[in-house]
Amino acid sequence: MLPDAHIHLLASGLGHRFHRGRAKALDGVCLTVAKGEMVAVVGRSGCGKSTLLHILAGLLRPDEGRVCIDGAEIVGPSARYNMMFQAPSLFPWMSAAENVGLGLRYAGLDRSAIRERVGELLALVGLAEHGADNVQQLSGGQQQRIALARSLATRPELLLLDEPFSALDPFNRAALQTEVRQIARSLGLTLIIVTHDVDEAIVMADRAIVMAAGPGRIVAEVGIALPPDRDRHHPDFGRVRDDLLGRLNEAGVSSTEPPFSPPARSGWWAGMIGRTA
Numbered sequence: 329m330l331p332d333a334h335i336h337l338l339a340s341g342l343g344h345r346f347h348r349g350r351a352k353a354l355d356g357v358c359l360t361v362a363k364g365e366m367v368a369v370v371g372r373s374g375c376g377k378s379t380l381l382h383i384l385a386g387l388l389r390p391d392e393g394r395v396c397i398d399g400a401e402i403v404g405p406s407a408r409y410n411m412m413f414q415a416p417s418l419f420p421w422m423s424a425a426e427n428v429g430l431g432l433r434y435a436g437l438d439r440s441a442i443r444e445r446v447g448e449l450l451a452l453v454g455l456a457e458h459g460a461d462n463v464q465q466l467s468g469g470q471q472q473r474i475a476l477a478r479s480l481a482t483r484p485e486l487l488l489l490d491e492p493f494s495a496l497d498p499f500n501r502a503a504l505q506t507e508v509r510q511i512a513r514s515l516g517l518t519l520i521i522v523t524h525d526v527d528e529a530i531v532m533a534d535r536a537i538v539m540a541a542g543p544g545r546i547v548a549e550v551g552i553a554l555p556p557d558r559d560r561h562h563p564d565f566g567r568v569r570d571d572l573l574g575r576l577n578e579a580g581v582s583s584t585e586p587p588f589s590p591p592a593r594s595g596w597w598a599g600m601i602g603r604t605a
């Protein structure tokens with residue numbers, strides 16, 4: 329158990345049912361995350377990972393239980409916790425810099441403060457030279473970096489990532505996994521990432537939570553005791569992978585399960601680039 333002073337996020341007894349008569353999407357989910365800790369959520373498609381993340385982000389009110397950040401209950405979205413999705417969902421008619429600065433405009437910052445902060449963020453994600461580019465000119469990996477910079481613009485304390493790299497090629501994916509972990513560490517961010525990729529969980533997280541379906545619940549937890557700067561060639565990497573795969577198998581998740589293809593999206597964000605249809 330963490331001492332109270334170190335608890336950043338506390339979820340207790342979370343339960344949610346989307347349809348009466350169907351299994352609960354979540355049941356009895358309890359989770360404690362320390363400040364600056366990085367947690368991966370893994371589990372079979374449909375076991376409730378995104379539902380959990382939406383609740384933690386204040387985008388969905390659970391039927392049961394509650395979530396607190398620093399002791400205050402989450403009752404809706406906030407700039408203190410930002411969510412990043414599989415698709416970067418950028419506005420195609422805006423430049424990279426305008427996309428990054430969008431939240432700052434809504435927060436009422438003046439132009440020079442926005443320009444300065446956007447410059448810092450573009451440098452942080454390695455795209456200092458691309459601020460004026462239209463986002464449609466950027467590669468998938470660069471677009472996801474812009475989405476990351478936009479998520480960080482309002483200086484959130486908690487970043488919630490729902491399979492953010494699954495649409496990227498292996499090279500960009502590996503680079504972003506390492507970079508996002510480094511950025512989160514340097515900013516002291518708490519990070520919760522949903523992934524289907526066991527290696528991604530090990531590269532990015534300090535701890536992995538294993539979920540199972542019917543009802544969606546947490547069935548295991550695996551500590552990832554590797555040096556903070558993750559190296560896939562570390563002699564213990566394979567042991568941690570075997571441990572996590574073993575827990576996933578116990579939870580009824582096959583390691584050969586094909587990656588999830590999200591359903592087509594509709595709604596106000598459907599016109600944004602980078603969406604998966």
Ligand SMILES: Nc1ncnc2c1ncn2[C@@H]1O[C@H](COP(=O)(O)OP(=O)(O)OP(=O)(O)O)[C@@H](O)[C@H]1O
Nearest residue numbers: 346347353372373374375376377378379380544588
């Ligand atoms: N908006 C919704 N309306 C109705 N049912 C939903 C909704 N969102 C999720 N569900 C159901 O809740 C359960 C959990 O879904 P969720 O999207 O959280 O799973 P997941 O673990 O994120 O899956 P995946 O790995 O495929 O993304 C599923 O049975 C799903 O069909």
Ligand SMILES: [Mg+2]
Nearest residue numbers: 377378379490
């Ligand atoms: Mg999901």
